[in-house]
Amino acid sequence: MSRAISAGTSPNVVVASDDKGVALRGVLDIHTLPAAERALKRQITQLKSSGLDVSNVETLDSPGALFLCELRDAGVALSGVRDEHQALLDLICGLKFEPLPKLKVVPGWRQVVIDLGKATDEIGHDAYEVIEFVGRAGTAVVRALAHPRSLRMASISRQIRETGIDALPIVGLMAVMISIVIAYQGVVQLRPYGGEDFTVNLVAVSVLREMGVLITAIIVAGRSGSAFTAEIGVMKAREEIDALKVMGFEPIELLVVPRLIALMITLPLLTFFSDVMGLLGGAVMTHSQLDVSFLQFLDRTHQAVDTSDLFVGIVKAPVFAFFIGVIGCMHGLRVRGSAESVGKETTRAVVASIFLVIVLDALFSILFEKLGL
Amino acid sequence: MSATPRRKVEPILSAHGIVNRFGRQALHDKLDLDVARGEILGIAGRSGSGKSVLLKTLTGLHRPNAGTVLFSGKTLASMSPAGRAACVGVLFQQGALFSSLSVAQNVMLPIREHTALPPPDQEKVAAMKIELAGLPADAGIKLPSQLSGGMVKRAALARALALDPRILFLDEPTSDLDPITATGIDDLIRELNRGLGITIVIVTHDLTTLVTVCHRVAVLVDQKLVVGTIRELKRSNDPWIEELLHGPRAQGVMRQEKRTHGNG
Numbered sequence: 001m002s003r004a005i006s007a008g009t010s011p012n013v014v015v016a017s018d019d020k021g022v023a024l025r026g027v028l029d030i031h032t033l034p035a036a037e038r039a040l041k042r043q044i045t046q047l048k049s050s051g052l053d054v055s056n057v058e059t060l061d062s063p064g065a066l067f068l069c070e071l072r073d074a075g076v077a078l079s080g081v082r083d084e085h086q087a088l089l090d091l092i093c094g095l096k097f098e099p100l101p102k103l104k105v106v107p108g109w110r111q112v113v114i115d116l117g118k119a120t121d122e123i124g125h126d127a128y129e130v131i132e133f134v135g136r137a138g139t140a141v142v143r144a145l146a147h148p149r150s151l152r153m154a155s156i157s158r159q160i161r162e163t164g165i166d167a168l169p170i171v172g173l174m175a176v177m178i179s180i181v182i183a184y185q186g187v188v189q190l191r192p193y194g195g196e197d198f199t200v201n202l203v204a205v206s207v208l209r210e211m212g213v214l215i216t217a218i219i220v221a222g223r224s225g226s227a228f229t230a231e232i233g234v235m236k237a238r239e240e241i242d243a244l245k246v247m248g249f250e251p252i253e254l255l256v257v258p259r260l261i262a263l264m265i266t267l268p269l270l271t272f273f274s275d276v277m278g279l280l281g282g283a284v285m286t287h288s289q290l291d292v293s294f295l296q297f298l299d300r301t302h303q304a305v306d307t308s309d310l311f312v313g314i315v316k317a318p319v320f321a322f323f324i325g326v327i328g329c330m331h332g333l334r335v336r337g338s339a340e341s342v343g344k345e346t347t348r349a350v351v352a353s354i355f356l357v358i359v360l361d362a363l364f365s366i367l368f369e370k371l372g373l
Numbered sequence: 374m375s376a377t378p379r380r381k382v383e384p385i386l387s388a389h390g391i392v393n394r395f396g397r398q399a400l401h402d403k404l405d406l407d408v409a410r411g412e413i414l415g416i417a418g419r420s421g422s423g424k425s426v427l428l429k430t431l432t433g434l435h436r437p438n439a440g441t442v443l444f445s446g447k448t449l450a451s452m453s454p455a456g457r458a459a460c461v462g463v464l465f466q467q468g469a470l471f472s473s474l475s476v477a478q479n480v481m482l483p484i485r486e487h488t489a490l491p492p493p494d495q496e497k498v499a500a501m502k503i504e505l506a507g508l509p510a511d512a513g514i515k516l517p518s519q520l521s522g523g524m525v526k527r528a529a530l531a532r533a534l535a536l537d538p539r540i541l542f543l544d545e546p547t548s549d550l551d552p553i554t555a556t557g558i559d560d561l562i563r564e565l566n567r568g569l570g571i572t573i574v575i576v577t578h579d580l581t582t583l584v585t586v587c588h589r590v591a592v593l594v595d596q597k598l599v600v601g602t603i604r605e606l607k608r609s610n611d612p613w614i615e616e617l618l619h620g621p622r623a624q625g626v627m628r629q630e631k632r633t634h635g636n637g
Contacts, residue, residue, distance in 0.1 A: 030488045095504045100499065
């Protein structure tokens with residue numbers, strides 16, 4: 001042996017060459033392949049005349065066999081192939097495969113244009129679909145309310161529990177937190193003007209008119225809107241919706257209407273609860289920061305707001321509820337086949353319903369301003 | 374078909390005293406199983422008899438309440454991640470292909486993670502495995518969602534073979550397939566066993582696979598395994614095995630098998 005090239009750590013492959021020829025020893029597998037390839041590529045001309053002795057290759061796997069087949073195709077004679085490797089070599093050498101097709105590479109700027117076009121098209125379709133589904137779900141709700149006997153009370157009450165009662169702790173907590181933030185900022189900002197007393201007004205007005213309903217709607221969109229999409233989406237993916245249709249049920253009437261009605265009942269109630277908790281949070285905060293007693297807080301609140309403020313907040317709730325429910329159910333019914341699609345639609349539903357809630361809130365603000373409420 | 378001589382060698386897979394309990398219900402009660410190097414073993418059993426749990430136990434995905442599973446004398450837990458991947462390959466029932474990756478990327482994932490092969494060679498090896506599994510070359514760039522049921526199984530098989538594992542577990546490889554595609558998968562299993570010398574354990578309900586592909590069959594009965602060749606099992610007194618191998622479905626398969634066997 002005039003020269004031996006050892007490659008890698010153990011287990012390894014050794015290329016040994018002398019006057020008689022080139023021999024491969026040891027383990028030729030996917031781990032030692034790069035080293036063996038490097039060593040043999042250098043001696044390719046010698047290999048072609050002398051051949052390659054593989055009788056001392058102890059272990060051979062399919063990438064190793066592929067390499068030997070390629071050498072053989074290049075004109076290198078293999079000698080001393082062990083019996084146990086013969087079947088593998090035959091199998092791998094017998095394969096006729098082409099390299100993987102290359103994906104067409106689209107330049108970055110073109111991809112941006114394509115994505116932009118696709119997204120715009122999708123927005124158009126989405127808007128159309130939302131409008132259509134709002135119409136269908138709306139008429140279904142009205143029809144169901146016109147025929148109260150067709151209402152599915154068990155389903156509605158279960159949804160009320162899941163979307164309403166189960167949401168009480170988180171809604172209450174968030175309302176308290178938000179009013180603490182408002183009260184704290186109010187005290188700090190109004191103090192330089194000597195108007196820190198007005199913190200009470202600030203808290204009461206903003207909680208009752210805006211914050212109570214907005215926070216509640218956002219939590220419900222994240223909690224129940226997503227649940228609607230996931231529940232209905234899984235049913236869609238498992239062909240349960242198709243089963244309902246075959247049995248003569250109307251999926252919208254059976255699945256969407258009870259959820260919408262339940263949500264339109266619970267969201268105003270949750271909003272009222274959130275208002276109460278928000279005022280409570282404000283009372284605690286002003287008590288600790290400004291030494292306003294609870295009775296004084298109540299008195300000031302009474303002067304600062306009237307029933308119309310409470311009404312302005314709560315009247316928005318059923319509208320928000322309707323749209324959160326519609327978006328959630330619509331995305332659930334849009335699920336196609338796979339479980340992956342359920343996740344994707346759920347994300348979209350939450351984003352779309354929160355977006356819609358905030359847009360509607362802005363529209364309501366303008367409307368109430370014009371109405372002078 | 375099942376005439377491969379069985380030599381007395383150290384088993385490549387040896388499960389000993391496996392106990393699996395869920396609550397009060399015992400699925401496996403001190404169950405033993407030895408799989409010889411190079412054989413194809415079928416695991417059968419009625420629905421709910423714990424075949425899937427047994428497969429999960431053997432592949433290290435489920436920890437049994439008691440017992441050990443040894444691969445050539447070593448537990449999977451004692452191996453490095455790369456060693457584990459090179460030891461065991463699994464074809465899951467639904468394929469379990471990563472949906473965001475193309476078929477070739479699925480096959481290349483373990484190669485890229487566990488070997489130092491340069492990227493052009495990775496692609497070559499992936500193309501080879503895809504061809505080995507009997508898929509056309511252009512299937513490599515497809516996403517799993519674009520494949521038919523039979524192609525998903527083949528693609529998943531290509532991925533399971535990525536690192537040339539010494540033992541391959543197949544979970545219901547022919548379920549949900551039409552008979553012709555299923556026969557293709559059966560042929561492929563035999564070919565891989567012969568060509569790659571790979572040991573294969575198949576969990577299946579498919580009588581054709583059990584009779585024509587498997588050298589030995591292990592049947593889960595009463596929380597234990599009854600192991601033997603089909604001929605041996607036919608003499609069993611257990612009512613479920615008797616019904617399995619003498620029922621109307623079995624008769625057809627056996628007749629077919631005898632005919633091909635006679636001709637060959």
